[in-house]
Amino acid sequence: MVEAIIFDMDGVLFDTEKYYYDRRASFLAQKGISIDHLPPSFFIGGNTKQVWENILRDDYDNWDVPTLQEEYNAYKQDNPLPYKELIFPDVLKVLNEVKSRGLKIGLASSSVKADILRALKEN
Template identity: 45%
Template sequence: MAYKSIIFDMDGVLFETEDYYYQRRFAFLKSKGISLEHLNPLVFVGARSSQIWSLILGDDMGKWDIPKLEADYADFKSLHPTPYGDCVFEEAKEVIPFLKEAGFSLAVASNTDLDEVKRALTESGLLSYFDRVFSATDCEACKPHPAVYEKACQALGNLKSETLVIEDSQLGIAAGVAAGLTVWAIEDKKWGVDQSQASQRIKNVGELREKLK
């Protein structure tokens, strides 16, 4: 298949951020007296906290003011911003300019807030290579809902059969597949992510240079 567009997830694909996110979330919840010991870290991969408060809090869900927790967590994140410049994969810094020069239309579609996505791409020097940038928070629902991938595909203007998605999380892969797109997964060697819905797996985005010749 001759692809014309490539839509990238951000975390775990272009940036090694999942560890940082987990440790920051752990520190915040610990400050509130909330434990994560009952949860497999896998549940956080690719997800937003708003999607998993019920798993975090369990039977104590009704005892907490969730909007207040969300607001406090936003403040905590602003005090501990993700160091995107240090988290970008070297392979991403090399292959994204190559793909753009080769004529591919490029987009990012992430569950992360749009201002954070743009900050990440700016700090890593990658923003100028992407035609469009999208956050699922601005869509009907976050991944695994397909809305953000449907929106990105439509914006890039190519057929679904001409569009490739690069993902890593189970939620993201499911979203891409539900949107009717071909999904390749960055091979997971740490979290135990179910990537069975992906058409194929690659070690990192650097492999796209050879696979898309």
């Protein structure tokens, strides 16, 4: 018997992948770096070192990558995801239906906890 349903956050409840890609592209464009050579799917689930190596390619050793990462983290804080705009249309209806059936609801995500809590609070 099913007692609970666990939903993933990004890509299941919220259409975030394009926003993530565009935000990253915007930040990097300010640094003169393009990610046009990488599809948006490349950034899903990648580890940080691998991501930077593929973004910077032959220029990797010419950049202070830890500083670049810190700057990107600050940029993300200044440009948070608009979760209210990114929620898939039927999510609230589905969650209400699950809840009305007496099932517990869980949320799984590799996003940072602050983003998870904000997404829940805004919706």
